[in-house]
Amino acid sequence: MxxxxxxxxxxxxxxxxxxxxxxxxxxxxxxxxxxxxxxxxxxxxxxxxxxxxxxxxxxxxxxxSVSKIITLMLALEDFGKETVFQKVDMEPTDDAFNAIRNLEEDEKQLPHNPMINSGAIAVASLIKGNDVEEKFGRLLDFVYKITCNDQIEMDEEVYQAEQKNGARNRALAYFMESLGIISTDELEDALDLYFRLNSIKxxxxxxxxxxxxxxxxxxxxxxxxxxxxxxxxxxxxxxxxxxxxxxxxxxxxxxxxxxxxxxxxxxxxxxxxxxxxxxxxxxxxxxxxxxxxxxxxxxxxxxxxxxxxxxx
Amino acid sequence: MxxxxxxxxxxxxxxxxxxxxxxxxxxxxxxxxxxxxxxxxxxxxxxxxxxxxxxxxxxxxxxxSVSKIITLMLALEDFGKETVFQKVDMEPTDDAFNAIRNLEEDEKQLPHNPMINSGAIAVASLIKGNDVEEKFGRLLDFVYKITCNDQIEMDEEVYQAEQKNGARNRALAYFMESLGIISTDELEDALDLYFRLNSIKxxxxxxxxxxxxxxxxxxxxxxxxxxxxxxxxxxxxxxxxxxxxxxxxxxxxxxxxxxxxxxxxxxxxxxxxxxxxxxxxxxxxxxxxxxxxxxxxxxxxxxxxxxxxxxx
Amino acid sequence: MxxxxxxxxxxxxxxxxxxxxxxxxxxxxxxxxxxxxxxxxxxxxxxxxxxxxxxxxxxxxxxxSVSKIITLMLALEDFGKETVFQKVDMEPTDDAFNAIRNLEEDEKQLPHNPMINSGAIAVASLIKGNDVEEKFGRLLDFVYKITCNDQIEMDEEVYQAEQKNGARNRALAYFMESLGIISTDELEDALDLYFRLNSIKxxxxxxxxxxxxxxxxxxxxxxxxxxxxxxxxxxxxxxxxxxxxxxxxxxxxxxxxxxxxxxxxxxxxxxxxxxxxxxxxxxxxxxxxxxxxxxxxxxxxxxxxxxxxxxx
Amino acid sequence: MxxxxxxxxxxxxxxxxxxxxxxxxxxxxxxxxxxxxxxxxxxxxxxxxxxxxxxxxxxxxxxxSVSKIITLMLALEDFGKETVFQKVDMEPTDDAFNAIRNLEEDEKQLPHNPMINSGAIAVASLIKGNDVEEKFGRLLDFVYKITCNDQIEMDEEVYQAEQKNGARNRALAYFMESLGIISTDELEDALDLYFRLNSIKxxxxxxxxxxxxxxxxxxxxxxxxxxxxxxxxxxxxxxxxxxxxxxxxxxxxxxxxxxxxxxxxxxxxxxxxxxxxxxxxxxxxxxxxxxxxxxxxxxxxxxxxxxxxxxx
The missing domain is CATH 3.40.710.10 (DD-peptidase/beta-lactamase superfamily)
Known part of the structure; x- marks a missing residue:
């Protein structure tokens, strides 16, 4: 050793x-x-x-995607296991991280788990806050507490790119809206939050x-x-x-x-x-x-x- | 505690x-x-x-299905990791235990893992022995060594039922033959062995x-x-x-x-x-x-x- | 007879x-x-x-969905077969009319045909016009010519409902954007046009x-x-x-x-x-x-x- | 013209x-x-x-595969539409001709239609006769009547190749047995007949x-x-x-x-x-x-x- x-x-x-x-x-x-x-x-x-x-x-x-564990932790702390796992399952999958297939085909129409895009967006829709700034602020504060580093911030350029190339994630979010997993009101904030989280430097x-x-x-x-x-x-x-x-x-x-x-x-x-x-x-x-x-x-x-x- | x-x-x-x-x-x-x-x-x-x-x-x-871990252990001991995992992957799946879908659809046309039926049949095709009796004998000996119980035997009635209701497993085996995972010569022994293993009391x-x-x-x-x-x-x-x-x-x-x-x-x-x-x-x-x-x-x-x- | x-x-x-x-x-x-x-x-x-x-x-x-044949006719007249069938295939499918599966799974990532929702939205993205009003006006004119009935109009209430319940169609549109079938600029007009067409009385x-x-x-x-x-x-x-x-x-x-x-x-x-x-x-x-x-x-x-x- | x-x-x-x-x-x-x-x-x-x-x-x-229309005609003549279309659907599919996917995934677990392999094997299981020779003889007679050519016969070499390379079709047949579409008793004859039909010269x-x-x-x-x-x-x-x-x-x-x-x-x-x-x-x-x-x-x-x- x-x-x-x-x-x-x-x-x-x-x-x-x-x-x-x-x-x-x-x-x-x-x-x-x-x-x-x-x-x-x-x-x-x-x-x-x-x-x-x-x-x-x-x-x-x-x-x-490392941000997916941050979002999951805060959502669990905010709402507890039961509520979180009504929006997302906790089973591994052989699908790709950006797959939409299972939302259409599975009997249980839920994202497989919070580590894939659909699941992470569903979890992001849970984060508490009056608007996306407040929600993101809460997540950033949580990152500060974990890392003891309050210099961490979002990379604006990455965030712009995330939004610009976000069609696939939008498709996942709207499909989940059609299934009732995310409400119409939650959708834009959930996506915006998801793009911001991906952009934390x-x-x-x-x-x-x-x-x-x-x-x-x-x-x-x-x-x-x-x-x-x-x-x-x-x-x-x-x-x-x-x-x-x-x-x-x-x-x-x-x-x-x-x-x-x-x-x-x-x-x-x-x-x-x-x-x-x-x-x-x-x-x-x-x-x-x-x-x-x-x-x-x-x-x-x-x-x-x-x-x-x-x-x- | x-x-x-x-x-x-x-x-x-x-x-x-x-x-x-x-x-x-x-x-x-x-x-x-x-x-x-x-x-x-x-x-x-x-x-x-x-x-x-x-x-x-x-x-x-x-x-x-508990027998799947027995077969996997003996195959690993007989051939080592590299050979075994050329016949079967080691990734979790959201498919059912008897699914055939991925063999047709995935780019990597391998059973997902040795814990589902297709994977276990593929692993069973590896077990060494001149005929199915010898192969099954080796597996039973292995069970004796693990459990220190040499009274363990196959339940003949269960074995008959396994064979009779084996169409789905046969479909999996032939599909794997068509992909070259199991050879024509190995197929019948692999299935027979699989049915016997399931029937161990x-x-x-x-x-x-x-x-x-x-x-x-x-x-x-x-x-x-x-x-x-x-x-x-x-x-x-x-x-x-x-x-x-x-x-x-x-x-x-x-x-x-x-x-x-x-x-x-x-x-x-x-x-x-x-x-x-x-x-x-x-x-x-x-x-x-x-x-x-x-x-x-x-x-x-x-x-x-x-x-x-x-x-x- | x-x-x-x-x-x-x-x-x-x-x-x-x-x-x-x-x-x-x-x-x-x-x-x-x-x-x-x-x-x-x-x-x-x-x-x-x-x-x-x-x-x-x-x-x-x-x-x-009867509007799907109207849109297809005008798109064919506007652009010809070759251009239209670069955006959509012409093969029948066993998928549901609102399916998204094939866009993800097929080698040829195109809507199967113009009679299912994804295909009709893709075709709608082709319709010529400076804005959605002009595009819809052209389609309505085309309906007048076919039916010799210029009293035909959109049912406003149905249109509102189409938009409100449009999440699944939005998911299809964004998924197609992610595949490059519909451009970011075309997307909103294509969806709006699609909802209006569905609402023609x-x-x-x-x-x-x-x-x-x-x-x-x-x-x-x-x-x-x-x-x-x-x-x-x-x-x-x-x-x-x-x-x-x-x-x-x-x-x-x-x-x-x-x-x-x-x-x-x-x-x-x-x-x-x-x-x-x-x-x-x-x-x-x-x-x-x-x-x-x-x-x-x-x-x-x-x-x-x-x-x-x-x-x- | x-x-x-x-x-x-x-x-x-x-x-x-x-x-x-x-x-x-x-x-x-x-x-x-x-x-x-x-x-x-x-x-x-x-x-x-x-x-x-x-x-x-x-x-x-x-x-x-041209034989698929021969088999379908004789089965319809033997049993009528209702019986035949209990074993096979009549809907087009976007799946490949040798696909197995839909048998597993569709709510209606039937071959899509008699023009794909699974459907043709299911139809072949219906053909009347005491043994495969008699069944094949009836089909060959039917071909004679259609073509007014009683010199038509099976190509033995092609038939051998069909059997040797038949694993995928066997997988389809056993999967259909597991679904109750083909009975255990019918299976071998249906496959043999299918291979013979493919080999008609x-x-x-x-x-x-x-x-x-x-x-x-x-x-x-x-x-x-x-x-x-x-x-x-x-x-x-x-x-x-x-x-x-x-x-x-x-x-x-x-x-x-x-x-x-x-x-x-x-x-x-x-x-x-x-x-x-x-x-x-x-x-x-x-x-x-x-x-x-x-x-x-x-x-x-x-x-x-x-x-x-x-x-x-």
């Missing part, structure tokens, strides 16, 4: 970086292009507050802190007080394990064995209950939408630091 | 048994009918060899021992020697967590939080890594195919004995 | 009216409710200008004239001049035969054997090439969306007046 | 043959390979018994006679007596128009406008009610499974001889 240190992480990044050649950077996120294809940054925050990092660990990037340290917050059962890293109910954190981690890595979640459960959530910017939040949070930035992603080099980092850490939950 | 004892289990069974009224017993398994609809039996075997039980714990029933103690074997990383309960490679056991547990409880696997990940596999006879094997194996028999099942009262038992044990892996 | 007359049609209506008990009136069209469930009106206009009618032949109702005489116009190869009933190219009329009739009666089109091809198009208000336009147009109003519809008594009328006329094209 | 003659057909074949470069010959039919890719043969038999031909009109090839004259028989409402070409009920012939023609050309049936309805049925050997039977039968052999097929040059011939004949039913 390896020992966690900056030097150890440097070696991991060095060994995993070449795998990025097996992926490519998406072309629709402002600020992200092929020039970043070999970037790889990792930060780990342990439960006792130690921070380790290596590679392009301070690069900033939009949260994208963070770095690998912020992601590691989110992972650590989950590992720490919802307690603040600063003062060990509960920010949200620990049962909600457990729920989020379970859903991350079965559904957090898009259509590769099953493979990650086998090969990594702890909860993780990825975003198309090539980011991953990993969380090892009771141990640590892991933040990864590696923008070259594979066809399933996951960071290639980042996934290699997670596998290496799981194996060498014995982090696999199924090992016992 | 509750303390594990026979008396404690009696209380759990007493509290959970009434939930069986929310399910019904399948009508196509010889020996199982509505007269058993309120049956509920639980056995727990801990890592240090203690055995606890309550309810109809000695009733015998066919393994049905066990009780809740046997199931608990299977769960304990998994919890114990593949070591024999008797002499602590490795029966199979521990990495294969880890793989099986991860797949059980994401896919073991049919289309309710995500809900079980959230509400129970440790690997489990169910069968339509109303059985469940639960496994808590490093801690214990749980065997449940409760034949009244819900629409998803899972024991209603049995599922209630798992939720209760997880909560009261703090067995949820995501709790840390 | 029966002889066409008012008296004959009265007998047909009398014999077919009781079948309406096998259907029900939709509840979301203003002005239409269960009190109309036994209504049945038929008008026939022959190529030589004779008009026959029986039953509630003067009742007014919105065009709904007509009676069975108007429908019969539309059918007669098709039977007459696109010539005006008044002066025998070509209003549109006859090849476009042939195209529309062929598509009506394979796809005009929702998921019952195959059955109508067998049992009626000439082109027809139905609407959820319980209307049907039938067209017998070279012979006559048939307009039917019978608001009790079956699960497939077709007028039950109206379908019975079509079958009777086809058989008793020898109108089946496959008979030779 | 062109005049039908041997010379005219020679010109049509000459003009259409080059289109065969846009298709390719399937590689799994014994006796058919790329050396035949530019073959194109056409025979027309008119209602008054005239025969015209051009190109490779005497080449022999297996019936393949014919030439373009035989095909043209089949088409003429359909055009002639089921009367024998020889003595004008009814071989089968004309209403069944009408049914078959209607289904050919909506579903006979695989997933291109809608396009053929628009561009050709009379009933036709194709086979993967590159064959087409066309039938113009009251006028003529057309037999085409042109083995280079497109992705949809239809003869490229053969389809071009049909379009040309329809246009130049005014055969489009929708023209009136």
């Amino acid at each position: 390896a020992e966690l240190s900056n030097q150890y992480l440097e070696e991991v990044v060095k060994a995993c970086r070449p795998y990025s050649s097996g992926g490519s950077v998406v072309d629709y996120i402002p600020g992200l292009d092929q020039s970043h294809s070999t970037d790889l940054g990792v930060t780990i925050v342990t439960m006792d507050g130690e921070v380790y990092g290596a590679g392009e660990k301070t690069n900033a990037f939009p949260l994208q 963070t770095n690998s340290l912020d992601l590691a802190k989110i992972g650590c917050f989950l590992a720490n059962h919802g307690k603040s890293i600063e003062d060990d007080s509960y920010v949200i109910d620990p049962s909600h954190v457990r729920t989020v981690k379970a859903i991350m394990l079965t559904s957090g890595m898009y259509n590769e979640s099953g493979t990650y459960a086998v090969e990594v064995g702890f909860p993780a959530k990825s975003g198309v910017a090539g980011t991953i939040v990993g969380t090892v209950p009771g141990k640590m949070g892991i933040g990864i930035y590696g923008p070259a992603i594979n066809k399933k939408g996951n960071s290639v080099a980042g996934g290699r980092v997670l596998r290496t850490l799981s194996r060498e630091l014995c982090l696999n939950l199924f090992h016992g | 509750a303390e594990l004892s026979n008396q404690y289990l009696e209380e759990v069974v007493k509290a959970c048994r009434p939930y069986s009224s929310g399910g019904s017993v399948v009508d196509y398994i010889p020996g199982l009918d509505q007269s058993h609809s309120t049956d509920l039996g639980v056995t727990i075997v801990t890592m240090d060899g203690e055995v606890y039980g309550a309810g109809e714990k000695t009733n015998a029933f066919p393994l049905q 066990t009780n809740s103690l046997d199931l608990a021992k299977i769960g304990c074997f998994l919890a114990n990383h593949g070591k024999s309960i008797e002499d602590d020697s490795y029966v199979i490679d521990p990495s294969h056991v880890r793989t099986v547990k991860a797949i059980m967590l994401t896919s073991g409880m049919y289309n309710e696997s995500g809900t079980y990940a959230v509400e129970v939080g440790f690997p489990a596999k169910s069968g339509v006879a109303g059985t469940i094997v639960g496994t808590v890594p490093g801690k214990m194996g749980i065997g449940i028999y409760g034949p009244a099942i819900n629409k998803k195919g899972n024991s209603v009262a049995g599922g209630r038992v798992l939720r209760t044990l997880s909560r009261e004995l703090c067995l949820n892996l995501f709790h840390g | 029966a002889e066409l007359s008012n008296q004959y049609l009265e007998e047909v209506v009398k014999a077919c009216r009781p079948y309406s008990s096998g259907g029900s009136v939709v509840d979301y069209i203003p002005g239409l409710d269960q009190s109309h469930s036994t209504d049945l009106g038929v008008t026939i206009v022959t190529m030589d200008g004779e008009v026959y009618g029986a039953g509630e032949k003067t009742n007014a109702f919105p065009l709904q 007509t009676n069975s005489l108007d429908l019969a004239k539309i059918g007669c116009f098709l039977a007459n190869h696109g010539k005006s009933i008044e002066d025998d001049s070509y209003v549109i190219d006859p090849s476009h009329v042939r195209t529309v009739k062929a598509i009506m035969l394979t796809s005009g009666m929702y998921n019952e089109s195959g059955t109508y091809a067998v049992e009626v054997g000439f082109p027809a198009k139905s609407g959820v208000a319980g209307t049907i336009v039938g067209t017998v090439p070279g012979k006559m147009g048939i307009g039917i109003y019978g608001p009790a519809i079956n699960k497939k969306g077709n007028s039950v008594a109206g379908g019975r009328v079509l079958r009777t006329l086809s058989r008793e007046l020898c109108l089946n094209l496959f008979h030779g | 062109a005049e039908l003659s041997n010379q005219y057909l020679e010109e049509v074949v000459k003009a259409c043959r080059p289109y065969s470069s846009g298709g390719s010959v399937v590689d799994y039919i014994p006796g058919l390979d790329q050396s035949h890719s530019t073959d194109l043969g056409v025979t027309i038999v008119t209602m008054d018994g005239e025969v015209y031909g051009a190109g490779e009109k005497t080449n022999a090839f297996p019936l393949q 014919t030439n373009s004259l035989d095909l043209a006679k089949i088409g003429c028989f359909l055009a002639n409402h089921g009367k024998s070409i020889e003595d004008d007596s009814y071989v089968i009920d004309p209403s069944h012939v009408r049914t078959v023609k209607a289904i050919m128009l909506t579903s006979g050309m695989y997933n291109e049936s809608g396009t053929y309805a628009v561009e050709v406008g009379f009933p036709a049925k194709s086979g993967v050997a590159g064959t087409i039977v066309g039938t113009v009610p009251g006028k003529m039968g057309i037999g085409i052999y042109g083995p280079a097929i497109n992705k949809k499974g239809n003869s490229v040059a053969g389809g071009r011939v049909l379009r040309t004949l329809s246009r130049e001889l005014c055969l489009n039913l929708f023209h009136g």
Whole structure:
């Protein structure tokens, strides 16, 4: 078993970086292009507050789908499990993250889970607030509490792009309106909120802190007080394990064995209950939408630091 | 936190048994009918060899889908991960356990995972042996080693019923032949083996021992020697967590939080890594195919004995 | 073979009216409710200008899906076959009229045909005009020319209802935008136009004239001049035969054997090439969306007046 | 309008043959390979018994899917419409000819129509006879009566290949057994019969006679007596128009406008009610499974001889 240190992480990044050649950077996120294809940054925050990092660990990037766990946590805290899971199911799916198929075909016409676009939009429609600014403000405050970083903000350019390219997400939202999952009144705010959340700018340290917050059962890293109910954190981690890595979640459960959530910017939040949070930035992603080099980092850490939950 | 004892289990069974009224017993398994609809039996075997039980714990029933984890373990031991997962994927699905849809529609024309019928038949086609008797003999020997019970045998009547009602499974097998997943030569043996495996007669103690074997990383309960490679056991547990409880696997990940596999006879094997194996028999099942009262038992044990892996 | 007359049609209506008990009136069209469930009106206009009618032949109702053939004709006349069929395919489907599935799943990501909602919205996006008023004005003018009735207008209340309940159609439009079938600029006009077209108020005489116009190869009933190219009329009739009666089109091809198009208000336009147009109003519809008594009328006329094209 | 003659057909074949470069010959039919890719043969038999031909009109090839109309006619004659259409629907589909999806997903779990593999196997299960030899003998006799050619026989080599490569069709048959559409007892005979029917060896004259028989409402070409009920012939023609050309049936309805049925050997039977039968052999097929040059011939004949039913 390896020992966690900056030097150890440097070696991991060095060994995993070449795998990025097996992926490519998406072309629709402002600020992200092929020039970043070999970037790889990792930060780990342990439960006792130690921070380790290596590679392009301070690069900033939009949260994208990683925001889905933020929205889910706040919605659970606002409304409780019962209400949230009337708008969205908690089952894994073999459909793509932006799929609409099941809303039409399944007997239970609900988004499969909160980790896919339809599910996240449905959850976003729940967030309390008088208008979208207030709702987004509440979510941003929640991110501050989790990361102890109140400098985090939305990337305006990314937000514009999200809106401009939002037709597929609009289709999901209107389809859900037609099913009665989202009301006509909620729809525009839910979409706007969803686009804003995707555009929140963070770095690998912020992601590691989110992972650590989950590992720490919802307690603040600063003062060990509960920010949200620990049962909600457990729920989020379970859903991350079965559904957090898009259509590769099953493979990650086998090969990594702890909860993780990825975003198309090539980011991953990993969380090892009771141990640590892991933040990864590696923008070259594979066809399933996951960071290639980042996934290699997670596998290496799981194996060498014995982090696999199924090992016992 | 509750303390594990026979008396404690009696209380759990007493509290959970009434939930069986929310399910019904399948009508196509010889020996199982509505007269058993309120049956509920639980056995727990801990890592240090203690055995606890309550309810109809000695009733015998066919393994049905629980056999899928047995076949997967032996195939992994025979061939290793790479070969096995060329015949079957390891991703959870929202399809039914007997679905054929994805074989036709997905770009990657493979069974989603080894916990659904198509996947289990594909895995069965791998088992080594000169003929189906030898192959089944090897699997039965493997069950003896896991359970330390060499009295386990196939229920001939159930086997006849499996064959008679096997059209859907035959369709899956021939579809996989048409895709080149199973060869013409392998097909009949794979199906026969699959039907036999479903017909193996066990009780809740046997199931608990299977769960304990998994919890114990593949070591024999008797002499602590490795029966199979521990990495294969880890793989099986991860797949059980994401896919073991049919289309309710995500809900079980959230509400129970440790690997489990169910069968339509109303059985469940639960496994808590490093801690214990749980065997449940409760034949009244819900629409998803899972024991209603049995599922209630798992939720209760997880909560009261703090067995949820995501709790840390 | 029966002889066409008012008296004959009265007998047909009398014999077919009781079948309406096998259907029900939709509840979301203003002005239409269960009190109309036994209504049945038929008008026939022959190529030589004779008009026959029986039953509630003067009742007014919105065009709904019958408008799909109007839009298709004008788009074909405006742009020609090649351009139109780059936006929509011409193949029948087993999907529902409001399905979105194929847009996601098919290799060729196009609406199946112009007779289903997605296809009709795509065709509506083509209609020329500076704004939606001008576009709708052009379509209304076209209806005047076909029916020689310039009193036809939109039912404002129906239009409001179409917009209010338009979420599913919005989902289809946005999904098509995400596929590049409809541009962002075209989308709102296409939807608005689609809702207006559905709301055009007509009676069975108007429908019969539309059918007669098709039977007459696109010539005006008044002066025998070509209003549109006859090849476009042939195209529309062929598509009506394979796809005009929702998921019952195959059955109508067998049992009626000439082109027809139905609407959820319980209307049907039938067209017998070279012979006559048939307009039917019978608001009790079956699960497939077709007028039950109206379908019975079509079958009777086809058989008793020898109108089946496959008979030779 | 062109005049039908041997010379005219020679010109049509000459003009259409080059289109065969846009298709390719399937590689799994014994006796058919790329050396035949530019073959194109056409025979027309008119209602008054005239025969015209051009190109490779005497080449022999297996019936393949063209046999589906033979089976359907005999089943309708044996049992009538009601019984046959309890085993199979009569609706067109956008699924592939060998699709299994709808059997699993549709509410009405029936093959879409008798022109796709599942539907044809279901219909084959109906054919009367004590054993498969007798059943096949009856079908062959029926082919003799239609074509007035008792030299027609099965190609043994093709039959062997059909059986060897029959896994997909077996999957369809077993899936239908699981749904109760085909009984366990009927299954093997239905499949065997289906494979034999696909292997019947014919030439373009035989095909043209089949088409003429359909055009002639089921009367024998020889003595004008009814071989089968004309209403069944009408049914078959209607289904050919909506579903006979695989997933291109809608396009053929628009561009050709009379009933036709194709086979993967590159064959087409066309039938113009009251006028003529057309037999085409042109083995280079497109992705949809239809003869490229053969389809071009049909379009040309329809246009130049005014055969489009929708023209009136």
